[in-house]
Amino acid sequence: MPLPTAPVLGILADNLRLRGSVMPLSRKKATGWADGLDLPRGGKTVLYTGHLYQLMPSIAALTSKLERFEDSLLNRAMGIGRAVNRKINLSSLMGREDRKVREVCEERLRNIARLVKAAGVNYGYLYEEELYSGALVYDQGLDSTFAEHAAKVAEVFRRNGVETAITVDPHTTHVLRSIFPGIVSDFTLKVRSYLEVLADSPAVPVRPLDLDVAIHDSCVYARGENLVREPRALLERAGARIREPESHGRKTLCCGGPIESLFPARAKAICARRLDELAAAAHHVVAMCPICLMNLEHGAEGRDLTVRDICEPLAESFCGE
Amino acid sequence: MTAPTMIEQRDELLAFTNNGGCINCGTCTAVCPLPKENVMLPRHILRLMHLGQREELIARADAIFSCLLCRLCEETCPAGVSIPECVRYLRGFMNRHLHHLEKE
Numbered sequence: 001m002p003l004p005t006a007p008v009l010g011i012l013a014d015n016l017r018l019r020g021s022v023m024p025l026s027r028k029k030a031t032g033w034a035d036g037l038d039l040p041r042g043g044k045t046v047l048y049t050g051h052l053y054q055l056m057p058s059i060a061a062l063t064s065k066l067e068r069f070e071d072s073l074l075n076r077a078m079g080i081g082r083a084v085n086r087k088i089n090l091s092s093l094m095g096r097e098d099r100k101v102r103e104v105c106e107e108r109l110r111n112i113a114r115l116v117k118a119a120g121v122n123y124g125y126l127y128e129e130e131l132y133s134g135a136l137v138y139d140q141g142l143d144s145t146f147a148e149h150a151a152k153v154a155e156v157f158r159r160n161g162v163e164t165a166i167t168v169d170p171h172t173t174h175v176l177r178s179i180f181p182g183i184v185s186d187f188t189l190k191v192r193s194y195l196e197v198l199a200d201s202p203a204v205p206v207r208p209l210d211l212d213v214a215i216h217d218s219c220v221y222a223r224g225e226n227l228v229r230e231p232r233a234l235l236e237r238a239g240a241r242i243r244e245p246e247s248h249g250r251k252t253l254c255c256g257g258p259i260e261s262l263f264p265a266r267a268k269a270i271c272a273r274r275l276d277e278l279a280a281a282a283h284h285v286v287a288m289c290p291i292c293l294m295n296l297e298h299g300a301e302g303r304d305l306t307v308r309d310i311c312e313p314l315a316e317s318f319c320g321e
Numbered sequence: 322m323t324a325p326t327m328i329e330q331r332d333e334l335l336a337f338t339n340n341g342g343c344i345n346c347g348t349c350t351a352v353c354p355l356p357k358e359n360v361m362l363p364r365h366i367l368r369l370m371h372l373g374q375r376e377e378l379i380a381r382a383d384a385i386f387s388c389l390l391c392r393l394c395e396e397t398c399p400a401g402v403s404i405p406e407c408v409r410y411l412r413g414f415m416n417r418h419l420h421h422l423e424k425e
Contacts, residue, residue, distance in 0.1 A: 005386045006420035013422055139390055141412025144423045223392040254354050254391035263387050270354050270389070 008262060013137060013145045020152075021051060021132040023058045030054050031127050033106035037113055043124030047113060047194075048165040050133035050172030053105045056290045057097035060298075063261050105290065111315035112168045112194050118318045119194075119201035123166060129156055135171035138179060139258065147183050150175075154184045164190040166197055170220035170227070170289045178224065193221070195288065195310070198318070199230035205317040208239035213313070214281035215242060216274070216296060217252035218289040226250070231288060231310055238317035243282040253277060255287075257295035271299035279305050286310040342400040343367045349394035349404055360384055363394050363404050370407060378411065379419055385411045 012022040030051060039047070116123060134149040157165070167173040170193075177191035213235060221227040228249045232242055247253035256270030275296065278285045285300075287293050288310045296307045349363035361384035369377050378385070385408060394404045416422040 005382060005415075006422065009416065009420065010422055139409070140386075141409050141414075141416050142423060143413050219389070219391040219393070223396050250396055251393070254389045254393070256354075256389070258389045258391070259387055266356060266360070266387060269356050273354070 005262060009140050009142065012140070013142050016132070016134065016137055016145055016149055021055070022136050023055055023062070025051060025054055025058070027128050029058075029102070030130070031125075033109040034113070034125055034127070037110065039113065039123075039125040041124055041127060042129075042160045042162070043122075044161060045121065045123045045164040045166065046160075046162050047116060047123050047125050047168070048172065048176070049109060049130060049168050050135070050176075051130070052133070052135070052169045052172055053109050053290050055132070056105050056294055057102040059261070060101055060294055061097040063264065063294075108290075108309045108311055109168065111309075111311040111319075114315055114319045115198050115203075115311060116166055116194050118203045119198045120203070121166070121197060121201070126156065126160060126162075129160065131156055133172040133175050135175045138175055150180055150184050154180065154187055154189075157189050162189065164192065167191060167193050170218040170225065171291070173227075174220050174224045193225070193227060193230070195227065195230040195234065198314070199233050203318050205238045206320040207317050209235070209313055209317050211240045211284055211313065212243050212282045213240045213284045213286055214245050214278050215248065215310075216245070216255065216278055216285055216287040216292060216307075217248055217250075218287070218292055219252055219254050221288060222250050222252050231286070234314055235286070235310070238314060240313065245277040245281040247274075247277060255292045255295045255299075257289075257291040260291075260295055267295065268299065271295050275299050275303060275305065279303060284308070286313065341371075343371065343402050344400050346399060348397050348399060349402075352393050352397050354389065354391065354393065355387060360387055363388075363408075366411070367402070367404065367407065370411070379415065382415050382419060385415060 015022050015024060033049075033054065131149075131153045133153065134146045137149070138146045156162075165176060167176060173191060173193045176189065180187045180189070215231055215235070217228060217231075235242060245253075253274050254270060255274045256267035258267075260267040278296075283304065283306060285296065285305060285307045286309070287296055287307065290309075293307065293309055300307050345364060345368060347364045349367070350365070353362050355362065361381045366378070366381075366384065388405070388408045390405045390408065392405050395402070398404060413423075417425045
């Protein structure tokens with residue numbers, strides 16, 4: 001039996017309205033990744049994380065818990081859970097996150113920050129002022145909740161005089177670049193993915209990659225933003241040999257991640273099919289979306305397959321990290 | 322105020338999406354990555370929307386929320402229909418009129 005949609009979506013919407021994020025993050029969890037990087041506060045160009053990487057450890061813990069609910073009687077208690085969540089932040093109690101997962105996600109953000117530096121761009125960071133992008137509630141058709149939140153996000157950019165946001169994941173890139181302008185009046189922010197920034201820069205690798213690699217294109221980047229050339233150009237510039245899976249580029253195949261919370265069993269079946277395609281192309285796989293990464297890494301357990309965030313080999317090559 | 326029927330909503334849908342261009346060819350369903358068993362796939366969803374079959378769609382809310390929004394159907398649609406936008410529209414419809422998560 002799938003999870004009951006209404007209470008799960010209700011909890012996400014309530015959290016966004018009442019607590020500013022679908023799964024509220026402490027200041028430490030939201031900005032801790034930047035400790036020690038000495039990034040200037042604000043500026044005309046900022047690195048905008050949109051909180052997706054920071055949310056992944058909590059989402060992973062919650063998904064694991066919900067997976068067990070899927071066929072249990074507790075499934076029916078989700079409605080009560082939503083009522084309680086309005087008073088107490090239940091998502092923080094739903095599952096204990098894995099510290100290692102948080103460390104990996106934070107290191108990925110640090111890699112991206114270093115790569116943007118390697119591209120020769122001067123940028124700042126909004127620290128605790130930065131807000132979640134609202135991508136998940138947009139996808140779920142919670143349009144007025146999303147519009148209300150988008151206005152708050154836009155106000156943060158306006159108040160800080162931000163003209164360009166460099167984004168770190170496909171979902172945040174897509175909502176800021178392609179959705180916000182249609183629902184927020186006078187939204188003129190220039191939005192660029194870090195992959196675009198790096199690909200268009202003269203950055204040269206300091207350490208070549210000797211690697212056959214299959215790219216798992218993100219559906220949102222490839223079909224939503226036509227971002228297909230950049231990851232290939234960067235990996236090739238770094239010395240890697242691209243081995244394309246059967247479905248790639250604009251015809252990429254979803255990993256199942258978007259329905260992992262609501263329909264874990266269906267998500268698993270889709271992930272297994274995608275992993276079969278990727279494994280047939282190369283032993284090393286790179287992905288560029290934290291949701292894809294969580295799903296593919298989980299699905300690849302027990303397979304002879306290495307799944308990495310594209311920022312990791314790129315940072316090794318362009319930053320020597 | 323009674324909830325608007327799907328027929329009324331269909332006019333809104335046609336105004337806000339290009340669902341009216343669907344020729345019901347089934348290409349979307351052929352490429353959809355969802356398992357073919359026990360899930361209502363895009364061709365069926367679009368057909369029910371065209372016919373204004375509100376109750377049929379509501380009975381299959383599960384299928385509407387299973388969509389990955391991966392856009393592979395949109396990429397291959399010969400009529401250029403924004404199928405994921407239709408699905409997002411339906412989710413909004415369900416959230417307002419069935420789940421009561423947002424104001425109608």
